[in-house]
Amino acid sequence: MILSIITMNVLPEKQKELIQTILSMNKALEKEAGCMSCSMFCNIQDKNNFNLFKEWQTRKDLHKYLKSEMFGILLGTNSLLCEPFKIKIYTVSNSEGIETVNSARNTVHPPAIST
Structure with missing residues (x-):
């Protein structure tokens, strides 16, 4: 698996335009050969x-x-x-899931959530 991360620091007055552009591209990107997923995240400390x-x-x-x-x-x-966006590309040879967390915590099943 190959993971690309593009970091964008948008001008505050252009934030909506950037989000609309990315959203309009997302549907087509999901159809690109080999694309497994595409997600955009906002930094909680800097909304731009x-x-x-x-x-x-x-x-x-x-x-x-x-x-x-x-x-x-x-x-x-x-x-x-x-500023120009930054891109990092990672080659991932192995990935792990909840079983690794459970093993590290010596837990077979996730703890129940009480309300």
Whole structure:
């Protein structure tokens, strides 16, 4: 799995425009070959800082996307930002889930939530 993280520090007056652009691209991106997921998160300490997370099945899928018109549109959002976006690409060879948490906590089942 390949994970790309794009960090964007948007100009306050352009925040809505950036969000609308990303949302309009999301449906098409989900149909891109090899795209496993796409999520955008807002930094809780800075509402103008966003991270766009994308998971790809292979590096070849990511490279195809980086050459696409859709990624070109994303590059065009730089005019909405305080500074050029930053991108980090990770190759993930292993991932773990709740079983790792349970093992670390020596718990077989998650604790019940009381109300």
